[in-house]
Amino acid sequence: MPTLAFWYEFASNYSYLSARRIEALADEAGVTVVWRPFLLGPVFAAQGMTTSPFNLYPIKGRYMVRDMERQCAGFGKPFKVPEPFPQNGLLAARIALVGAGKAWGPAFTRAVYEAEFVDGKTISDKALLADILTGLGEDAEAVLAAAEDPDNKAALKAQTEKGLEMGLFGAPSFVTDDGEMFWGDDRLEQALYWAKTGSLEGFQG
Amino acid sequence: MPTLAFWYEFASNYSYLSARRIEALADEAGVTVVWRPFLLGPVFAAQGMTTSPFNLYPIKGRYMVRDMERQCAGFGKPFKVPEPFPQNGLLAARIALVGAGKAWGPAFTRAVYEAEFVDGKTISDKALLADILTGLGEDAEAVLAAAEDPDNKAALKAQTEKGLEMGLFGAPSFVTDDGEMFWGDDRLEQALYWAKTGSLEGFQG
Numbered sequence: 246m247p248t249l250a251f252w253y254e255f256a257s258n259y260s261y262l263s264a265r266r267i268e269a270l271a272d273e274a275g276v277t278v279v280w281r282p283f284l285l286g287p288v289f290a291a292q293g294m295t296t297s298p299f300n301l302y303p304i305k306g307r308y309m310v311r312d313m314e315r316q317c318a319g320f321g322k323p324f325k326v327p328e329p330f331p332q333n334g335l336l337a338a339r340i341a342l343v344g345a346g347k348a349w350g351p352a353f354t355r356a357v358y359e360a361e362f363v364d365g366k367t368i369s370d371k372a373l374l375a376d377i378l379t380g381l382g383e384d385a386e387a388v389l390a391a392a393e394d395p396d397n398k399a400a401l402k403a404q405t406e407k408g409l410e411m412g413l414f415g416a417p418s419f420v421t422d423d424g425e426m427f428w429g430d431d432r433l434e435q436a437l438y439w440a441k442t443g444s445l446e447g448f449q450g
Numbered sequence: 451m452p453t454l455a456f457w458y459e460f461a462s463n464y465s466y467l468s469a470r471r472i473e474a475l476a477d478e479a480g481v482t483v484v485w486r487p488f489l490l491g492p493v494f495a496a497q498g499m500t501t502s503p504f505n506l507y508p509i510k511g512r513y514m515v516r517d518m519e520r521q522c523a524g525f526g527k528p529f530k531v532p533e534p535f536p537q538n539g540l541l542a543a544r545i546a547l548v549g550a551g552k553a554w555g556p557a558f559t560r561a562v563y564e565a566e567f568v569d570g571k572t573i574s575d576k577a578l579l580a581d582i583l584t585g586l587g588e589d590a591e592a593v594l595a596a597a598e599d600p601d602n603k604a605a606l607k608a609q610t611e612k613g614l615e616m617g618l619f620g621a622p623s624f625v626t627d628d629g630e631m632f633w634g635d636d637r638l639e640q641a642l643y644w645a646k647t648g649s650l651e652g653f654q655g
Contacts, residue, residue, distance in 0.1 A: 305619050308631065318651075319650060414513065426513065427517075431634075432517075448524065
């Protein structure tokens, strides 16, 4: 079965939209999703940016909020901008990396995004993340220990560096088996189509 | 009939995609397109940018080229990056403003985009623009005189300033009768749906 790597960052609101949609669409397309949490901080820094483009360009940031409100209305969940924005997603990403190959990984990712962008919660809060894990029937203490293991920390760093080498510059990004990269929630359908067929020929938008 | 204002800049490759698609989609939706050429220069300057984000962030610029190649393959036209990028679209925009309410306006706009992004031509070239006008059966000399009339120059400046006041930060942008703004070729379908219905309720992506 072809795969599609889903590169996401917990601070990224457009990654949240993709995390909601990707599994059903991938199932339909016959594509396996590979969940790849990474950190945008070093990626933005490589472009000379010190924070989210939505903060660097406030006029774009204001539009983003309105756009997200419109998109989220479509599935009946209000959109909240967490304070501060962007949130620190480091610990959540370390946990998601532990869960990346496991059944609870996607559910954990979606739950963190909902806590952040529906409830406006602080996702660097270890107690919040532990509660989410417990709610999914996992041993929160054990998962947190695995997340904070030096090897796992190094693995997340290496994954982020690999993303940089591949030319990632934002999130969400999608990468096919043949190395084709798509950026943005709006390109998810194209990315899945490419993953399945190796081109966009015949793609109906 | 509801209208949708299509704010576009001739230097903008994603505006080119929208210029190709908007009329057929608007006809289908029962929406009248109002063509609003404007200048991105002052809009970028207001955000502290001295050139296109695709130049300021080269990694994003490289992705944009690949993304455009993929999108353009869908309608069978190769994508060429004109040299220099971005092009100076001032004179083309002045002409397009003259043509905005006229039958030849949309065809002129599309022809300029094709010269620029299919053939890689220099669209600040007055002779090229005159040829396009002549090819559309217009009196090129008369149109150019109208385009360079001080009142028309002032009107383009005023239109750009109005865009800035409305919160425009990039192109293409789409604005509905009730002031809802959508940014990016990927939001064209949503913008038309909103123009027609006043919300995105029931929108199927």
